[in-house]
Every structure is written in C-alpha cells, then in structure tokens.
Amino acid sequence: MSQNCRDHSLLSDPTTGAQPTSGNARPTPLDRRRWLRILAAGGIASLGWGGRGWNGLAVADDEGAPDEVADQAESPEGAEGASDPALLEYRDPKVQRYRCGLVLETGSANCRGIVSTFPIPREWPEQQVKLVEQSVDPVFASSLQVRELDGLVSQVVMRAGGVPAGSTAEATFTFELTRSRIVAPPSVAGLSAPRRPGRELRQYLISSPYIDPGSARIRVAVREIEAVLAESQTREAAVDSQDWKRIETIYDWVREKVAYVEGDIKTADEALKDGTGDCEELTSVFVAICRAMRIPARMVHVLMHCYPEFYLEDADGQGHWFPCQVAGTRQFGSMEEYRPILQKGDRFKTPEQSLQRYVAEYFRAAAVQGGKPKPRFVQEILE
Numbered sequence: 001m002s003q004n005c006r007d008h009s010l011l012s013d014p015t016t017g018a019q020p021t022s023g024n025a026r027p028t029p030l031d032r033r034r035w036l037r038i039l040a041a042g043g044i045a046s047l048g049w050g051g052r053g054w055n056g057l058a059v060a061d062d063e064g065a066p067d068e069v070a071d072q073a074e075s076p077e078g079a080e081g082a083s084d085p086a087l088l089e090y091r092d093p094k095v096q097r098y099r100c101g102l103v104l105e106t107g108s109a110n111c112r113g114i115v116s117t118f119p120i121p122r123e124w125p126e127q128q129v130k131l132v133e134q135s136v137d138p139v140f141a142s143s144l145q146v147r148e149l150d151g152l153v154s155q156v157v158m159r160a161g162g163v164p165a166g167s168t169a170e171a172t173f174t175f176e177l178t179r180s181r182i183v184a185p186p187s188v189a190g191l192s193a194p195r196r197p198g199r200e201l202r203q204y205l206i207s208s209p210y211i212d213p214g215s216a217r218i219r220v221a222v223r224e225i226e227a228v229l230a231e232s233q234t235r236e237a238a239v240d241s242q243d244w245k246r247i248e249t250i251y252d253w254v255r256e257k258v259a260y261v262e263g264d265i266k267t268a269d270e271a272l273k274d275g276t277g278d279c280e281e282l283t284s285v286f287v288a289i290c291r292a293m294r295i296p297a298r299m300v301h302v303l304m305h306c307y308p309e310f311y312l313e314d315a316d317g318q319g320h321w322f323p324c325q326v327a328g329t330r331q332f333g334s335m336e337e338y339r340p341i342l343q344k345g346d347r348f349k350t351p352e353q354s355l356q357r358y359v360a361e362y363f364r365a366a367a368v369q370g371g372k373p374k375p376r377f378v379q380e381i382l383e
Contacts, residue, residue, distance in 0.1 A: 088185065088322075089182070092180060094180070095176060096179070097132070097174055097177070098121060098174070098175050098303075099174045099175075099380050099381075100118060100378055101170070102170070102171050103168065103169075103375075104116075104170070104375045105167075105374040105375075105376070106163050107371050107374060108165050109369065109370050110164055110165050110370050111368055111373050112366060113367055114162075114364070116157075116159075116171075116361075116362060117157050117158075117361065118362070118377060119154065119155050119361070120156055120175070121154070122153075122154040126181075127178070127341050129176075131173060131176075132175065132176045133173070133174035134173045135171070137170050137171065140158045144171070149359060150348060156173070163373075172378055174382065177340050181334070181336050182323055182335040184332070184333035191312040192312060193296070193312060193313070194296065194312075194319070197296060201296045204298050205296055206291070207291075208346045208347035208355070209346065209355060209356065210280075210284050211284045211346060212268065212288060213288050213289075215267075217268075217273060218268060218269060218289060221257075221285075221289050224253070225246075225249055225289065225293075232249070244312065246293065247310050250289050251324055251326065254282060255282070258271055258275060258282050260276075260282065260327055263277070263278065268284040269288075278327060279326070279327035282326040282327045283326055297311065299357075300323065301343040302339040302341050303342065305327075307324065307337070308323070308324060308326060309322060309323050309344070325337070339381075343358065361379075363375040
C-alpha cells in the first residue's frame with residue numbers, strides 16, 4: 001500500500017475562503033499549499049470519453065467557444081505515450097464511485113460574476129471513466145463546459161451572473177471509475193530512453209514548479225548515481241536494458257537518501273538538502289534526477305497522493321509510461337494503486353495565471369455584497 005500524503009489536490013480561494021471536502025479526510029490547512037493559491041482555468045482543447053460528449057456538456061476549443069466532440073477520442077497518453085497492452089498489463093479492475101464538484105452557500109452575501117473550475121477524472125489506460133449522476137442547479141447549467149489542459153487534465157468550467165443571498169447552488173458529478181493495477185513487464189529487453197524526444201516529450205525533460213533538473217544538488221546526485229552505475233557494471237554482466245537499470249538505480253537512491261517525513265511543500269533541491277520529504281518531495285526528486293539524466297518523467301496525482309512515471313521506448317520505437325511508488329512499499333514498473341487518477345503532469349500554463357504544478361479547484365466572485373459566501377469543493381470516494 002502507498003503512503004497517504006497531505007492532500008495536494010484541494011484548494012481554497014484566498015478571497016472567499018472556499019473549503020474543500022475529501023471524503024472523511026480533514027481539510028488541508030491553507031499554509032501547506034500556499035503556492036497553489038494562484039490558480040485559474042485555461043488552455044482549452046476538445047475532449048471526449050470513448051468518442052462521446054460528456055453527457056451533453058459543451059466542450060470548449062482553443063478560443064473558449066463550444067465545439068463538437070470528435071467521433072473518436074485520441075488516446076490520453078498522446079502520440080508518444082500510448083501504451084502497448086502486450087507490454088503493460090492492467091489486471092484486477094476495481095469499480096468505485098467518485099463524486100466531485102462545488103456546493104456554494106451564499107449566506108447573507110449577494111454574489112455576482114462567479115467563475116469556478118474543478119478537475120474531473122479522465123481516462124487513462126489503467127482508468128476508465130463513466131458519468132453516472134449529476135446534480136446541477138439552473139444557475140450553473142447553461143454555462144457548463146469541459147476543458148482540457150495539455151491533454152493531461154480535464155476541468156469543469158462554469159460561470160454565473162449572480163447568486164442571491166440565502167441560496168445554495170450545487171454542481172456535483174458522480175463518476176463510476178474502473179481502476180486497474182499495473183503489472184510490470186515480464187521482460188525489459190530493448191527498452192531505452194528516447195534518443196530524439198519529440199515536442200510532446202520535451203516538457204518532461206525541463207524544469208517545472210519545485211522540480212529543477214539543473215539545480216546544484218540534483219547535479220551532485222546525478223554524479224553519485226552514475227558512480228554507482230559504473231561500479232555495478234564492473235561487477236555484473238550486461239543487463240537487458242541499461243536504461244531500465246539506470247532508472248531503477250535512481251529509484252533506489254532516492255528512497256535511500258530521502259526519508260519520508262510530512263511537512264510543508266519544498267523543492268526537490270531542498271528535499272535533498274534536508275534529507276526528508278513526503279510523496280510530493282520524493283516524487284519531485286525522482287523526476288528531477290530522471291530529467292537531468294535525459295529520461296522523460298512526470299508526476300501522477302491521485303486522491304491524497306502522488307507518484308512518478310518514467311518513459312521508455314521499445315525496440316520498435318513505441319513509447320511506454322511506467323509507474324513507480326517512491327513513497328511507500330517498493331513498486332518499480334508496477335502499481336498497486338486504486339485511488340482515482342486526477343491528473344498526470346506537473347507543468348501547466350493557463351492564460352489567466354502563471355506556471356502551475358497542479359491544477360486544483362478555483363472559485364471567484366467578482367462582486368460580493370452583504371457578507372461572505374461559503375463555496376465548498378467536494379472530492380470523495382463514495383462507499
């Protein structure tokens with residue numbers, strides 16, 4: 001089982017005090033995710049599940065205008081990230097229901113110019129998504145859209161001209177998620193890091209918030225790992241995949257050097273300096289070192305936790321993303337995880353705000369009179 005990290009996925013707006021709900025978990029204190037407060041929606045593209053629109057909701061294009069959903073949705077992994085089912089196996093699927101959305105209680109406040117966004121689960125090879133229930137008040141119904149950020153994050157975006165005092169307005173959605181565990185490939189022969197990564201992969205080789213592959217301590221870590229690899233190669237016969245061995249050495253090195261200790265968010269460099277961190281920092285350190293060694297890697301955000309994935313190509317040039325559990329029990333190339341996947345990636349740009357590591361919930365009222373509204377984000381697994 002994996003560690004249960006602090007909840008990086010929930011956010012409250014600093015001007016309204018919107019508080020999240022995550023099942024039975026306690027809301028995360030604001031100061032533990034202060035860096036996530038600058039958040040808004042953006043980066044729009046077409047989206048569909050299984051080639052169909054999302055229960056009639058409009059899907060926005062690059063200019064923000066509704067567009068038709070393509071008859072055949074593209075693989076969420078993208079052209080360079082599609083996984084070959086003959087190499088990666090997805091077993092023992094588990095079905096669960098996941099509810100997310102916004103419940104706005106205005107109290108004595110009259111609210112105008114409301115904008116709110118929240119992420120919704122999307123399909124991945126190990127996760128299938130089906131909308132089974134929704135509760136949307138008329139004040140939000142006409143403006144609902146689904147947005148996609150970089151093919152990695154899906155959001156509901158909604159606006160309301162005004163919600164009067166004494167009102168409760170809701171927009172919540174319940175999804176049936178079928179999540180499978182990932183089994184490591186029986187053979188890693190022929191797997192290697194891409195020699196000429198294309199445009200889609202380059203974002204997984206550069207810096208992102210809290211992950212700097214070029215920092216001083218990351219460079220020192222790379223030299224130490226390369227020394228370990230050089231020593232092991234003099235003692236051992238050649239392995240089937242040198243790059244798989246390189247990444248596994250990175251994995252073991254990070255787990256040895258960074259102890260699991262919960263605390264405030266910090267950079268990969270700071271985690272190496274302190275020698276401590278939780279799932280956020282352990283994942284950041286692993287991703288940073290992989291990128292410094294020219295191996296594409298990214299974060300995977302699940303409910304209350306995160307872990308990394310790394311990218312290798314087979315002998316035919318087909319790319320595959322492999323997971324590993326840096327914080328928790330040893331899982332390399334496999335994943336015994338059933339919590340909903342919320343997002344993959346760690347570098348998101350939006351028109352309204354700066355570069356972001358994680359795209360979380362957002363609420364804003366342009367004008368509030370007579371009190372303070374209480375927007376509450378819901379994010380929970382239903383029993």
